[in-house]
Amino acid sequence: MGAGKTHFSKGIARGLGYTGEVTSPTFSIVQEYHGGKWPMFHFDWYRMKEAQELLALGWDEYLEQEAVVLVEWANLFPELMPHDAHVVILEITGTGRRILYQK
DSSP: OOOOOHHHHHHHHHHHHHOOOOOOOOTTTTEEEOOSOOOOEEEOOOOOOSSSHHTTTTTTHHHSSSSEEEETTTTGGGGSOOOOOOOOHHHHHHTTEEEEOOO
16 A cells, blocks of 8 residues: 555556546546557456456456556456566555565
């Protein structure tokens, strides 16, 4: 919490050319952004209890599109992530400093 996930997502959206507001999908599970170079789908899995809930939302269909898909808390359901996914970790250190690294 508070590591900068939504801020990071805003940067990705801007890089894709999306000019509208970018907000956290915490309560909606997924936010869709259209109008940039590619669509961007921003998921937050934090409140999900089981993988079946995501499959019922059409997770597989999102992955089939030519789009950028961002997932917060992807570690909760690693079996749903594509094998070729890029993993970026945002972390807050003990001093409150935020670090970003690719796994």
